[in-house]
Amino acid sequence: DGGITQSPKYLFRKEGQNVTLSCEQNLNHDAMYWYRQDPGQGLRLIYYSQIVNDFQKGDIAEGYSVSREKKESFPLTVTSAQKNPTAFYLCASRPTGVNLETQYFGPGTRLLVL
Amino acid sequence: AQSVTQPDIHITVSEGASLELRCNYSYGATPYLFWYVQSPGQGLQLLLKYFSGDTLVQGIKGFEAEFKRSQSSFNLRKPSVHWSDAAEYFCAVFYGGSQGNLIFGKGTKLSVKP
Numbered sequence: 001d002g003g004i005t006q007s008p009k010y011l012f013r014k015e016g017q018n019v020t021l022s023c024e025q026n027l028n029h030d031a032m033y034w035y036r037q038d039p040g041q042g043l044r045l046i047y048y049s050q051i052v053n054d055f056q057k058g059d060i061a062e063g064y065s066v067s068r069e070k071k072e073s074f075p076l077t078v079t080s081a082q083k084n085p086t087a088f089y090l091c092a093s094r095p096t097g098v099n100l101e102t103q104y105f106g107p108g109t110r111l112l113v114l
Numbered sequence: 115a116q117s118v119t120q121p122d123i124h125i126t127v128s129e130g131a132s133l134e135l136r137c138n139y140s141y142g143a144t145p146y147l148f149w150y151v152q153s154p155g156q157g158l159q160l161l162l163k164y165f166s167g168d169t170l171v172q173g174i175k176g177f178e179a180e181f182k183r184s185q186s187s188f189n190l191r192k193p194s195v196h197w198s199d200a201a202e203y204f205c206a207v208f209y210g211g212s213q214g215n216l217i218f219g220k221g222t223k224l225s226v227k228p
Contacts, residue, residue, distance in 0.1 A: 004157075006157075033215075040123070040220060040221075041220060042204065042218045042219055042220035042221055043158075043204070043218040045215060048215065058215075088155075090157055090158065092158075101146050101165075101208045101216075102148065102160060102163055103206075103216055104160070105150075105157040105158040105159070106157050107156060107157040108155070108156065108157050110155070
C-alpha cells in the first residue's frame with residue numbers, strides 16, 4: 001500500500017528538549033511539506049522540500065528544523081527554541097508536474113509539552 | 115496577499131438535510147482549488163479538486179463543488195448529509211509557482227444532528 005506514515009502518533013516533550021517527528025512516504029513524490037495545525041488556525045506551513053537535499057522555510061519556521069537526505073523521508077525537529085510547540089503536526093507530499101499539484105497527507109502527530 | 119476565506123466556523127445540519135460550505139479566494143487568475151476533510155485526530159483526506167474545465171466537480175462520499183469565477187468562490191455541497199460526514203472541512207488554493215504551496219482556509223466544523 002502506498003502512502004504517508006507519521007510517527008509517533010503522540011509525542012511528549014520536556015522543557016528544553018529537542019524532539020523529532022518522522023514522516024515517510026512510498027509514493028515516489030518529489031515534494032514534501034510540514035504543517036502545524038492549531039484549533040481555529042487552519043494549517044500553517046513550517047518547511048517544505050521540492051527535492052532531496054534542498055528545503056525552504058515556510059511561514060512559521062522559527063524553532064523548527066528539517067532535513068531531506070532521502071526522497072522518502074522528511075523528518076521535522078522541534079527545537080527548544082520553539083516556545084509553544086503544543087499542536088498537531090501534519091506531513092504531506094506531492095508529485096511534481098503539470099496538473100499534479102495535489103498534496104496528500106499523513107495521519108499526523110500530536111505533540112504535547114510535559 | 116493571497117488568501118482563502120471560509121466564512122462559517124461551525125455549521126450544524128440535521129441528518130438528511132442538504133449542506134453547503136462556503137469558500138472564497140482572493141486572486142485575479144483562476145487558481146487550482148481543493149476541498150479536504152479531516153476527522154478528529156486524523157490527517158486530511160482529499161474530497162475533490164478543480165483545475166480547469168467543467169465548473170461542477172464531483173468528489174468522493176457524494177460531495178460536489180462548483181467553481182464560480184465571477185464570485186471567486188468554490189462552495190462544497192452535498193444533497194443529503196449523513197452522520198458520518200461530521201468532521202472539519204478545509205478549502206485550499208494553489209496559486210501557482212514552482213513551490214507548489216497551498217494556502218488553506220481556517221476550516222469549517224460540521225456537526226450533524228440525528
